[in-house]
Amino acid sequence: MYMPGYISEGYKEIMKHNVIEQTYWNLKLDSMTQDGKDTVDSTGFRAAIDSGTSLIMGPQDLVDKVVEGITVNQDCSGVDELPDITFTIDGHPYPLKAADYVV
Numbered sequence: 001m002y003m004p005g006y007i008s009e010g011y012k013e014i015m016k017h018n019v020i021e022q023t024y025w026n027l028k029l030d031s032m033t034q035d036g037k038d039t040v041d042s043t044g045f046r047a048a049i050d051s052g053t054s055l056i057m058g059p060q061d062l063v064d065k066v067v068e069g070i071t072v073n074q075d076c077s078g079v080d081e082l083p084d085i086t087f088t089i090d091g092h093p094y095p096l097k098a099a100d101y102v103v
Contacts, residue, residue, distance in 0.1 A: 017090045024048035027089050032066045035083035
């Protein structure tokens with residue numbers, strides 16, 4: 001599976017995580033942050049890894065907090081100023097730049 005930012009220069013690091021529930025290849029989700037600020041207490045939540053989708057989904061109250069204040073113009077101007085969103089899984093951060101999460 002390719003993680004954002006890991007394919008441009010070849011593999012920087014291959015991470016292994018323990019699957020805690022095999023129904024959707026669920027991993028332990030430590031936190032979700034926007035621009036380095038903890039925005040969501042994700043204690044007890046899992047992250048389902050699906051390399052065949054381009055969606056970030058979750059309970060609305062959690063997702064709303066992560067994307068709060070993020071707006072994109074129809075012509076996509078201003079995308080470069082949007083914050084990074086970071087998902088931390090088993091203590092390892094996976095940052096997404098705006099270009100990774102804006103379609």
